[in-house]
Amino acid sequence: MNNTFKKLGLSVIGIGIAAAVAYAAGVTYDLHKSYAISDTSVNDEVAPTQAQIQHGLYVAHAADCAACHTAQGGKPFAGGYAIGTPFGQIESSNITSDKETGIGNWTLAQFDRAVRHGKGTHGYLYPAMPYTAYSQMTDGDVRDLWAYMRTVAPVENRVIEDKLPFPFNQRWLMGGWNLLFFKPQVFKADPTKSVDYNRGAYLVEGPGHCAACHTGKNFLGGDTADFLQGGSLDGWYAPDITPNPHAGIGTWSEADIAAYLKAGSNDKAVSTGPMTEAVENSTQYLTDADLHAIAVYLKAQTPSTTTAPAAVSADDSAMKLGQRVYESQCIACHVSNGNGVRKMIPPFAGSSIVKASDPATLLHMVLLGSDGPQTETNPTGAGMPRFDWKLSDDEVAAVLTYVRNSWGNAAPPVSQTSAQQARAKLGAQAWIGH
Template sequence: MIMARFLLRNTLGACVRGGVALSVAALFANAAQAQDASAGTGIEHGRYLAIASDCVACHTASGGKPFAGGLDLNTPFGIITTSNITSDKATGIGSWTFQQFDAAVRHGKGANGNLYPAMPYTSYVKMTDSDVADLWAYMRTVPPVSQKVVENKLPFPYNIRSALVAWNLLFFDKKPFTPDSTKSAAVNRGAYLVEVLEHCGICHTPKSILGHDSSATYQGTSLQGWHAPDLTNNDHTGLGTWSAKDIETYLRSGTNRHTASSGPMTEVIVNSTQHLTDADLQAIAAYFKALPARTVDVPRPLPATNAQMAAGKREFVVQCSACHTSNGLGVANMIPTLQSNPAINAKSPDSLLNILLMGTSGPATVANPTGAAMPGFAWKLHDDQIASVLTYIRNSQDNAAPAVLAADVAKARKALNAQQTVWH
């Protein structure tokens, strides 16, 4: 019923406007102030769990106070607004017991009845007892913010929370997390981080029509004008050519020798993964490298004689090569290589269209504070020019992917409100 990718639309929209990055700085400040000698390590560990689970990303309105809620998530049925989960007694969860908190976070039962699965209780259900207890210890130290949130503005009949009983019966897998004894401790820790806390699949796994994860785990999917790429082990569209170290570096800094993050992933890195310990980042990398190898159909690249390819190459030389260099190799740690780039090989050109039309800036992380930027081309290139240059980079430099059509560009332009302003 609730489709996470629709929900994420507005979550991400708000994140990209920058409210959340500020909130995380505040989160650290609050945590430091809240240090209480008698509280011990439970609170500190709980703060780490809150960052790893990215609670603040959804529970903070753009420019609002951390955890005070009020962020609108747009669903196909109407708007669901995130709750105030600060320690305010009247408008937050300050008067809650641990049992109530646990019921909400792990079992999807909130103050007003069943929660919509926009709240990822379907992942958090696998959190260990001691982690939920530490998370609660931390949440109690979050300063109270008085802000009344009306969570549910859905029209009849979607406002009937009891309908979610049926959804839960069908899709809510309550089995606790069980380590796989055939795998290393690092891979099991990685599984816990990826599947339970970070819920990476919420964006990278395609959803079924009823809004639960399909069986194409981590095979990539599109959300709000972006494509969250394939994270499975294959050399063409996935992470087959990435070493464990490459994954770790990317999640810590936002860039590595293959690519740089641009859109929603930048928010995940800035708010969450850059703050994880080295051991946890290594565990996540070990988990992805331990996924079974997968074969995908690799299309034949279009020949250089193809008309779109010839036009795209001319465009590339004029518009792109100054930064990306004529062979697409770029500049280490600043301008990502376009060669053998799985994100460019993705069947869906959504992220490429977004980057080309709107431009992009790299993440500014502690490990990579300068984050380089690329200008948008919406204002100066026609739809067919953008289609050609994308078709060219998707079929040269060891890449191979379906051509991009002018109609695809026109559609993306409309969705992103990216008008051309110079006609020539």
């Protein structure tokens, strides 16, 4: 049985188990969970103040609602952004105030049910909508967010959210999934920890939904126990952000973390792909105090236990080919000692992204390039050219093996097969040397 079939087989068995649990307990779940918002000052009758609407916008930024609910080139919050999951494709809903195709007819209670409890127009929502994290949001934040959402201009756009194949298109199964993986609970501060730590915990675990990308997923798409220790996305890898000095951000100071989240770059890294989107749409808008709080919280996590493997020997044939490719194609920007150019071109030496167990982000960058982050603090981010047309699969794999094992780095080699698979998956161009 090859891996894909194995995974699919496991998923189907898993779905079967989830279904059985849902059958046994789904009804109980529905009848006995109270969805009432506990703060009774929060309601639809009282018009929100300007300050509440402003704060709602801040919450929308912190929660990055626009990232998924705005399609490329589409109107803000009008939905239709496609999210690839291991189970198939899901499109985000139209959450503008359009009464027909958006949520213009909703009440605060309905909004709360969707955002914190994962129940929308068609029944259970899929966790591609991060209600599993948003469930931690406070009543006040949800109320103000709703106040802001109601000011969003209506856009008529009918979205068919669910394009999943059977059996994953059976929304009721999510009742079972929720029992297994969803613990609806508003954030509770830990009184033994500092105010900053608790604010950081709230932002990371709640609205910021950092674990949606940075925590690995099990075969049913639920979070593994390895909190913030790295997760594979659709063609990218979100690295370990625990304070592990080899695999994570153990060498970063609190100021380094805050600077990265504000500008998309610091002395140690430049963001790419989904993190650039998170910085551009979300974290750059957070106050310095909130960014500091996130940094305090991340630095206080238990480091993952990943250790460095032995580096691939410089005599290895892939290392030699990789060095030749590096010296002809990459050195002009990434420079000979792999240190890059401060805040513009990320250093390779010591980078946890470069050393990550899963090289998806590296393959993505070399094959397709990237525009680089553009933020208010750093409006002129540099871009990285694409090399799909210029380098063979062999050369792509070799140059990555080389950067992963030079200047003190050590990481498993990248195989030609993974370069070939990434090229196909990402729809990259063929090498012109064929």
